[in-house]
Amino acid sequence: MSFSQDMDNEYEKLIRRMNPPRVVIDNDSCKKATVIRVDSANEYGILLEVVQILTDLNLTITKAYISSDGGWFMDVFNVTDQDGNKVTDEVVLDYIQKSLGPEACFSTSMRSVGVIPSTDSTVIELTGCDRPGLLSELSAVLTHLKCSVLNAEIWTHNTRAAAVMQVTDDSTGCGISDPERLSRIKNLLRNVLKGSNTPREAKTVVSHGEVHTDRRLHQMMFEDRDYEHRLVDDESSIQDERQRPDVCVDNWLDKDYSVVTVRCKDRPKLLFDTVCTLTDMQYVVFHGSVDTEGTEAYQEYYVRHIDGSPVKSEAEKQRVIQCLEAAIKRRVSEGLKLELCTTDRVGLLSNVTRIFRENSLTVTRAEVKTKGGKALNTFYVSDASGYSIDAKTIDSIRQTIGQTILKVKNNPQEQQQRQKSPSHESPTRFLFGGLFKSKSFVNFGLVRSYS
Secondary structure, three states: OHHHHHHHHHHHHHHHHHOOOEEEEEOOOOOOOEEEEEEEEOOOOHHHHHHHHHHHOOOEEEEEEEEOOOOEEEEEEEEEOOOOOOOOOHHHHHHHHHHHOOOOOOOOOOOOOOEEOOOOOEEEEEEEEOOOOHHHHHHHHHHHOOEEEEEEEEEEEOOEEEEEEEEEEOOOOOOOOOHHHHHHHHHHHHHHHOOOOOOOOOEEEEEOOOEEHHHHHHHHHHHOOOOOOOOOOOHHHHHHHHOOOEEEEEEEOOOOEEEEEEEEEOOOOHHHHHHHHHHHOOEEEEEEEEEEEOOEEEEEEEEEEOOOOOOOOHHHHHHHHHHHHHHHHHOOOOOEEEEEEEEOOOOHHHHHHHHHHHOOEEEEEEEEOEEOOEEEEEEEEEEOOOOOOOHHHHHHHHHHHOOOOEEEOOOHHHHHHHOOOOOOOOHHHHHHOOOOOOOOHHHOHHHHHHO
């Protein structure tokens, strides 16, 4: 078997040398977008690789045409920058050429911009049951263990939570390598994740390898089975049911394909989320098309399982539908978007979120980043009681934190129009309900109880 695998690898290398990848970037043929065409010898996972690279550059894929039947892969992508304009930045265009062209090597998913380099840090991956104040407790333990969070992203969906945190040692500013200390960090964090009465397992993984945050979060939540529907009949569940994306799976028996179609509200990284899920479920996309018009997105994929078969049963069909629905909904952020940009300092995140809490705001999702001594954080907030956020409240918060430091990225008045009536607390609030309630993490009694 080992000899056979070596022969296959050598054959793939030969095919690649004979047919090196080719990238054509065209800024002339389309009025509204940059057209990128990628031709290459076909390999499993190559579609995800290409989409991942474009997505990590914060490019929006407005249209795509996918063809990878047989031994050749050919895709065409219409992309724009975040402002909806053609891509003209020479640095970005050069990166695309080098990443997807002859110099590329599609053998690993850890080459693109979104990868966390962890040579000088430690990556902690957490999965468990979501509950009020969970992130606060986890942060308290990390602070007690003298770990600084450089970057973190946390997703919650269907009462489950997943987090990827990049941490360093407070005293050295480097990654943590002592085995005993790493073991203690894992055990204490797992104890926090086990705090709720649930039969589902809590997991804590510490590593020093490279991690692509978005892909790992998808994989972690998929492994945690967050796609399984909860049997809850309440008003929030009914509203959630109405907002479900339209996902269909049908078999095209004449060609032995399964046809997967997705219709839903368009948003950034939507294509990555669906392709990532199909790949992790071991389906191969042979043909496909993607089109976004206005606020709506339409995706169509002709797929087979990696073993060459289409979807075989009704149970498998329902699982594909559920997993794609979950992948689409995990990244959806509720609430008003606030962006914080200021000099990083000890206790900054605690102070900011305390101000939110004192003004009856709940953080439904957050992306924590530090770069060059700057804190670049994004918060999605909503009123803790489920009502619309009063514009005066936002003004007061900005005056307290600093008008130039905290910026509103969507209109509070529009938020008021969309939220005229109170709603029940959604599961996505659990993780952040008690976010950093103490001014000092050291004051948490929880730290002693788990230490």
